[in-house]
Amino acid sequence: MVADGIHILLSIALVMVLLRTDRVEPYLVGILTAALPDLDRYLFTPLIYEGYLSGAMWSHRGITHSLFAFALVAGLGYAVGYWRPAAIGHGSHLLVDFWTGGIRLFAPFNLRLHGLYYDWMLGNVIVGSFASIVVTVGLGLLIYRDRTREATTLATHATRWFR
Numbered sequence: 001m002v003a004d005g006i007h008i009l010l011s012i013a014l015v016m017v018l019l020r021t022d023r024v025e026p027y028l029v030g031i032l033t034a035a036l037p038d039l040d041r042y043l044f045t046p047l048i049y050e051g052y053l054s055g056a057m058w059s060h061r062g063i064t065h066s067l068f069a070f071a072l073v074a075g076l077g078y079a080v081g082y083w084r085p086a087a088i089g090h091g092s093h094l095l096v097d098f099w100t101g102g103i104r105l106f107a108p109f110n111l112r113l114h115g116l117y118y119d120w121m122l123g124n125v126i127v128g129s130f131a132s133i134v135v136t137v138g139l140g141l142l143i144y145r146d147r148t149r150e151a152t153t154l155a156t157h158a159t160r161w162f163r
Helices: 005-018 025-050 067-081 084-101 120-161
Strands: none
Touching: 005 025, 005 120, 025 067, 025 084, 025 120, 067 084, 084 120
């Protein structure tokens, strides 16, 4: 199991690098949709213990970690105008959990686990390192973009002044 903070960090980093926006809403959508699949631990587990639900589809990394749920989240994101950050957040969560254990990718149609299986701590280190690199590169790109914008603005003002 990957730590929730890693999912959120990676989502922020990917939104930063792929969308390169100054608006806060895409980052918030990315954060929420990156955390969304792990709500199964809090929503379904009590219902399983009470006997209302049963089966692998309702377990952790079940239906909320499927392509079906991804399509629902991306569709809801499209309805509110933020499908890209929604797809990035939820998709990065699925990808990381696929790399660090296994998910029921085709639930509810097929409940077979798909993914790579190795130590979850190693997975956290690898994914955390990857997210840190993506954040660093993303911040570098944003700083470069802002400096280029400032230089262009200064040059434009200087040429107007000399006219």
